[in-house]
Amino acid sequence: MIRDDLKKIIKKSLEREGFKIEDFQILKPREKKHGDYSLNVAFEVVEKSPMEVAEVLKKRLEKEKSFERIEIIEPGFINLFLNRKVFEKGVNEILKKRELYPVLNMGKKKKVQVEFISANPTGPLTIGNARGGPFGDTLANVLKQAGYEVSRAYYINDYGNQIVALGHSVLKDDEAKYKGEYIDFLHNRVSEEDPYIVGKWAANIILEEMIKATVQKLKINYDEWFSETWLYENKRVDRVLEFLKKEELTYVSEGAIFFKAKQFGDIRDRVLVKKDGKATYLLGDIAYHEYKLKDKKFDKVINVWGSDHAGDVKGLEAGVEALSYKGKLETILLQFVTIKKDGEKVRMSKREGTYITMDDLLNDVPVDVIRFFFLEKSFNTHLNFDLDLALDESDKNPVYYIKYAYARICSVLENAKIEASSIKKARHFKFLKEDAEINLLKELLRFEEVIEDTACDCEVHRLPKYALDLASYFHKFYSDHKILDEDKRIRQARIELIVATKIVLHNLLKIMGISAPSKM
């Protein structure tokens, strides 16, 4: 843990010099000449000028063994150049831990649930609602790598009005709402007449035959498919309502039961039971979260929602707080996917028929490309999807650049008749001297920071960016230097380096749910 170790050293130095800084940043400079890491703490100290602080701190840090040299740059940056021993240690860690690398203990085995997609079972998954698939799945992988015990869930909204609406749609009566080929398909198979029964029947087929199939093609494995109906059948909804009543967190107004959500920072109170006596979605959702937090004992639950539910976050948070689980719920809002048609943006809508199903896309574009395409974008990005462009450029997707790096390594090892598993230590580390070699090995060691940072802020798009950087350093190294060099020691040093690269690429691709073939 290079960065963590640095933090300790610097913190100690700051204290020794009597600088009172609560927290400081360790920056990763863009420019190599600015060091492996850099500090801007000197700007934070008020007692002296930044340059003076930097000088004092430099002298103190120079007593540590970790640095090859330390530079100060106007107006007060401290640039740290690490000692080669630090890198050697890091590479050996990779070669030792193998597919377990990086071994992190951020999570301390705490139980986290990631719930994602959870699209209503009223139709096939669209490109829009499936955006959360690669995101949630990869986030779960990251958290697991960071040392959490992770579970994946899909919440099935198989209760309520939309199921009746689905029934009407399948029956094609006056109240029909949804259209599409799947409705025609279900219409031809229907044998009942009651809209609710038909809706239940149809939702089940949609879930089992369409949604689950698509999810499987996306290489996602859920630990739990949770039915909303279960909450009602097992009186969980009634129970949570009774609890809220008992806590005097409800009141009746105009025949409806309200939840005093404002008490918990919400912008308004929320209806729990409508005047017709039926529970609202929110009440069911609070009951669901009681199940997650109380029954399943998750220390934290992360919900990945579409941004159209932004207005509902506060209400659920208030409910979770009322159950005394404040702070254990985190919600990530994914921005919508718009599709481009004839140069115009069109919002995806099941009713307008302006949607592309994920299944259709999966028929034309490899899953690795799809996963990478969605993972690349930050969840705050309003994603424009141009289907024609996606089909045209599928084979130009940068995911191949990464896979190619992996395949090249495998090929070199095969030519050298070396099993990667036989390389267990960087015994010839000192023969790595070229810039391209050093850059590559430094990039390898960034992997653990990438995982750590992503587990903290859920910015999953950091992974594909890192993968591209890493692959780029590898390709550059490959072009500049022959790995199977005639000098045996250099050859061996480079083999050790590429085996470490292979391990990192493998683990990284696995976390993103992307395959790593040895040949292309």
Next chain:
RNA sequence: GUCCUCGUAGUUUAAUGGAUAAAACAAGAGACUCCUAAGCUCUAGAUGUAGGUUCGAUUCCUACCGAGGACACCA
């Protein structure tokens, strides 16, 4: 009208308040007697507008313009 996201190169996207704004695709140019040219090297190209905060702003604040979303006793 109020609130939430967002506005960066021709296009799709990056950039925990840090140093010369990064990459891919598209455009133009170059190098193979050598481990996979799905690679490498080079060129051209961008922060919506106007202010403010500060040593420093794509990032924070205000206003405006533009895009998407939300403002239910729907889910």
